[in-house]
Amino acid sequence: MVVVQLFYLHLSLITMWIRLYFMLQIHFVLLISRQGKVRLTKWYSPYSQKERSKVIRELSGMILSRGPKLCNFVEWRGFKVVYKRYASLYFCMCINQEDNELEVLEVIHHYVEILDRYFGSVCELDLIFNFHKAYYILDEVLIAGELQESSKKTVARLVATQDSLVDAAKEEANSISNIIAQATK
């Protein structure tokens, strides 16, 4: 009886987790280069550092080896990973079995278009050196694993506002350090 009840308790926990996972649309976002180098990772579901490395290893093994004409989807551990290749970069998003893959494919494209607009014909190098900016932009596109804003213009405007404030702060800092530098000369 104990075991049976524990079993049911366990079952209800599992179903709760399943539901949790089910409600979250995107579990994580990965950017991997063709050589398997990680360019950006964003985890919306909880994964430990160990699990993260394992996930990246498994997925880059699976996705990088796929031919060009195949589906942009891979089934993996009961989830689906939607990926799209842009030049030498693979953008991957992990979603649930039930989700709409084509939609997520377009979410990826949406993000890339916004990056493109921001960096002005974005290339991998931009993302390598400005990965934190890519993170800021991603935070305006996706939040809590869901698409937050589907208007490119709105996202661009918000990011620009943030940047202008940041630039202002930076200039201030620069001028101060210049003054200090000159004063100490």
Place this chain on the structure above:
Amino acid sequence: MGSQGGFGQSKEFLDLVKSIGETRSKSEEDRIVLHEIETLKRRINEPDTPKRKMKEYIIRLVYIEMLGHDASFGYIHAVKMTHDDSLLLKRTGYLAVTLFLNEDHDLIILIVNTIQKDLKSDNFLVVCAALNACCKLINEETIPAVIQQVVELLAHPKEAVRKKAVMALHSFHQRSPSSVNHLVSNFRKVGALWLYGFSTCVVKLSDNDPGVMGATLCPLYDLITIDVNLYKDLVGSFVNILKQVAERRLPKSYEYHQTPAPFIQIKLLKIMALLGSGDKKSSEQMYTVIGDIMRKSDTVSNIGNAVLFECICCISSIQPSPKLLETAADAIAKFLKSDSHNLRYMGINALGRLIQISPGIAEQHQLAVIDCLEDPDDTLKRKTFELLYKMTKSSNVEVIVDRMIDYMISINDSHYKTETASRCVELAEQFAPSNHWFIQIMNKVFQHAGDLVNPKVAHNLMRLIAEGFGEDDDAADSQLRSSAVESYLKIVDEPKLPSAFLQVICWVLGEYGTADGKYSASYISGKLCDVAEAHSSDDIVKAYAVTALMKVYCFEKAAGRKMSLLPECQSLLEELSASHSSDLQQRAYEFQSILSLDANAIEDIMPLDASCEDIEIDKSLSFLNNYVHNSLEQGAEPYIPENERSGTLNISNIRNHNPYEHPTHSLRFEAYEVPKPAVPTNLPPTLTYPTELVPAPIPEPSYQPTLTSGPVSDADSGSTELRLRLDGVQKKWGKPAYSSAASSSTSNFDSHRTSVNGATQLDNVISKSHEPREPQIEVSEEKQKLAASLFGGRTARSERKQSGGAAGYSKVSRTTNHGDDKVQPTIVTATVQPPPPDLLDLGEPTGPSSSYSSTVDPFTQLEGLLDLSKDDSAVTTTSNGPDLTAVYTTASTNGQNQNPNPLINEKDNMNGAPNPSNRTASLTKGPSLKDALDKDTLVRQMGVNPTSQNPSLFSDLLG
């Protein structure tokens, strides 16, 4: 827009990124990162680090963490940075913290305060940053700390803030859907706020900012999943919104590749699918708008197809409308006919959904489905198997399960192997056309994925063989058994059989190995000894083997035949009686003691084929009544149930000595106390753990101490005296009113209880696992006809078999279905058509394979092309030296659209639609090349030369 001006980091950091970029191996990368970690550890802890420097360190930590290394030493600095007043630093801090910490991290508690403060900030960017952090960091425990502020922010003048506040509520809700109720009951205030927040969400549906409206759909979707009925009145407004969206009423900036706000459309369709499921009235409101969207949707662009697919999902979920189903079927046909793998995948996916409400739809797509099954793309193949699984019925089960098993053998991924195996088992159990086939399939599944399948399956199989298919047809049952024995004897010598399968084999051989007289007892026991020897590390298998040997011996002896123990069997027994496993030892000793018994006794102990007999359990231990009565008459203390012992003793409860009916025992945590009988010191040595073989006498010794060692001899005066004594005990162990004797007695009871429970519970499990799955596919007339012509005479036979077989096997069963199944005009078609090679199609058996090869060929050619061009670019690169500027100039002189990077071919996936943004991008190719050059020179100026082996770093992602 921003970055061209420079990367804004120090040379040191750029060097780090560059050197990581140039590493050739993981170990090299690790070495650099470890070195960087050392540096950072040193620097970050230096006092008086300037804030700007600190910001860079934090970003370097993010980088390290991104590469998969542990940067936890710097987490606290990131947390500190969120406290900073400058927005720049605060943002960096929040970014780092959201990337570093999971929602259960200890440091979160340090951030909550900052978040609370920042949510009140006047600067909306600070509020946005804090809300972003909320979504990731606020966990179930800290939700109450911020929820009020978040709800207030729903009315913020900035739409960006409103939107993020809505999403934060959505993420809170995801964190603890159950705690909504929890909150309502425990923290009334918070609960009320919560509800208010969500009702505001509903109001926000009419928010004039489409972004906020779109975001609101997320929490609404969550709420609707939990209770559909509360939101039925919103159907009208959802339909209305969807209609307006589809009519392009939203601002132009929400259009995506000429489709009006597709992401909002999809979300609305998802919500409508929930609301309309099983609700005719709501569904009818939706028909027009869904029809409109499907008609208008652009089938060339990817996003148009995404909307179309969502429409199909919606149609398959709401009350079916024949007209919409037809439209959906047409859309699926287009998907399946497409060249794009993505669309075919979606087609199969959609077919799998639609087939559950209109099973007839699959026929017209047989060829396409088989094409997908043969496709080299594993993803597509897997999805197709899922579809087949959904459309399996008794007429095609053999082909489908055969295919699935072949596939299962071919894959390595344990997750999908398990899934496929359990699907095979499920289908075989549900639709098995014959016992023999069933056994064969189970053998295959066990052989190839035995360690992965649920142990229940093994028990099911044993039970099936023991009980037969439930009919009163003993001949068929014994035939089943002997065919099982035969197949197992063939398999048993193979190496590397999984443990679960060996258990089944041993059990069946022990139980039925000698039953039909085909194999001699010594042959069977020889095989069993071999099993035990070959798998000497697996105690469970050995236990099964020994018990099986014992059975074989007993059955022989009981049948009056002379049976001498094989020498290897003897040595096995000797080995096991000295085993470390007490279970194995016990089995060996039992066997040895049975050897000395005579035939009659053996027949009593081990009756032939007794596995199906019910074991009666006398829960009240009534056979002890006399004994108890005698003891009581001699003045023994009556047994008093535990829950009545604490306060005053109530003698009227003497007779209640049945612990099973105790309310306090409903959870039976006591079962874990079994090992305790060692505690009481005055127990007689006879009180050993009960053995399985001799069930009757056990309760006696264990009951004895309860009664005889009762503290007082006089029952009437017992209460007061007992209480006096217990006071001392209470202090010692801290538990109220337990006498040592009583506790020993309860623990004894517990030990019974568990053993009994063990048995009953096992029964439960077995019977549970036996419950039949409801047949999920209604079999239509039309499909039946096709199936009959597909599988000719076999259908009729298997159908009949199955109706007996499966009905018997799964006892309760699907008798309703068989009535119309059986009548089939099969004889004519059977003569015309031999059993076809494929499961769906007959027409052109060679068709799929030829088209398959034709699809493969251009494919490899394409790859060849790619390789060629890759070589070309490599040649140019090397000939020009590492100087990339040169490569780019040659590329641009050769032709503007000639991209040096051969790998930009993303356009192939159905984005073929002329797309203005893409077109403009390609028109402005020249300038973008210039950009790349600029970047390159910039990087060079900074002393970084990251591109020597990877020119593609410069290629536009959206090329």
